[in-house]
Amino acid sequence: MRASRTENLLRNALAILVIAFFLMPIVWLFTTSLKLQRDTFQLPPVWLGFQPTLNNFAFAINQIQVGRFVLNSVIISAGTTLISVVLGTLGGYAVSRSRLRFVGASSYFFLVLLMIPPVAMLVPFYLIMRDLGLLGTYWAVIILDTVYNAPFVVWMMSNYFRSVPTEMEQAALVDGASHFQAFRLVALPLAVPGIIASVLYCLIFSWNDFIFALLLTSPSTKTVPLAIMGQFSTAQLQWGYMAALSVFAVLPVLLVALVLNRYFVQGLTAGATKG
């Protein structure tokens, strides 16, 4: 049943409105970061024809020294992503291929772990890290981020491996390959899109994390979201500075997400849409 011309026009118009709604706050953030203080409060809001300035970015780079916060964010999210994806991919493969009931059932256990509210973990984790002397180190945040990310990767990758045919692995096993060789040489290359999706989700989650970093970092390991919040609580609030700092928090992950756009769904729906 083919759609008529008018229907297509209507669809496009409605879709543009929807996208305008989803882009408006992002456009506001980027334009505000380029505005002079006097222009940020103008009503009706000026979206395009304002006098651009880089003052806010200069402030973020020179005064706040956003560079070191970015570095901390990179270290924490890279560490989390690496550990989570390695552990999670191995675990996901085991869950998807094992015939042991215990292993299959463990996939529910990982799902349960994802549901633990961060505060339920934070209070005791904070005390344990304090007693171990790890409070304020990168490790404290990386470990807790990984507790949430690794199970998610297990869940996504086990779904993904289930959607990959097993015949080739079985052929490899018959030809004398070990289980690990079958995994590394046959299954793993086929699962690359799922792994990219896992990396993407771990990156987004750990880069954007606020609550764990809020409680577990020290001044020298603070991440970008904390720098933004710190600016927010100073006496005189400058939205331009806030926006420029936020651009540092937003831009890296946004670019990665736009480039890897098509991988977003693969891991999430592999199990359910194999058709």
Added chain:
Amino acid sequence: MLGPVLAFVLAIALAPLLFSLFISLTDYRLTDPTQAKPFVGLGNYLKAFQDKAVLETLANTVVFTVGAVTSQVLLGLALALLMSGETPFMRTLRSLAIMPLALPPLVVGLVWKALYNPQFGPVAYYLKQIGLSVDRGFLGEFTTAMPAVLVIDLWQWTPLLMIIFLAGLKSLPTEMLEAAYVDGASRTQAFFYITLPMLLPVIFIGVLLRTMNAFKVFDIIFATTGGGPGNATSVLNFHIYKVGLTFFDMGYAAALANILLFMIGVCCAFYVVLLRRQRATEF
């Protein structure tokens, strides 16, 4: 190969949970110089069920979770249907639509706080033009604060549901739909009798992901309302943070966290049963 991840998760996740179970039975205050942990049995738990703030935030948690998941799943489904066209134009719009979900929720909260600002916020300004305005801003009034926060959550997470549902729509076999149209089914009938039932597994994934995260909402509330006005937007997750890490009443916070964990556990058990049933019909 399951070993490493299971060992890691058990070591790191179970230790805090057991420890939390222990301190929830004590009156442990971080500010206490002796760091004593006097045993109070189930005292903290009994206190929770008479604590007005806890009951309020518990109700808010349910309102937020149900409101967020329902509105986002319905809107996500509508958007997936609207934007499923395979024209270059639609494809471009679709790739732009995923942008919100890559943003840090904290930044999202701060940006919307500015947009809602009654003095200079663009959203408040435009709504005023069409006759909608409230004195202290949408985040500042008792009746509008929760809906305003729900809109922020909706803005951030509807795109995720949209792309999940789109993937589901694309993977559906077209033969049945064609057969239905040949037999004279209307588009509405085809949607409700064919597309929707076949889409259920994907919808289920969407509901599961969003429920898990809606229970844990924190950043947006921290950045916008701080739980206020009063306790209007304070969910249990946020309240526990306040009790434990700003009032340092660790024992009570741990008890509240365990109550939240129990609630989510019940929800989770329900999902696992559904998931099992779905898997069973699949094979």
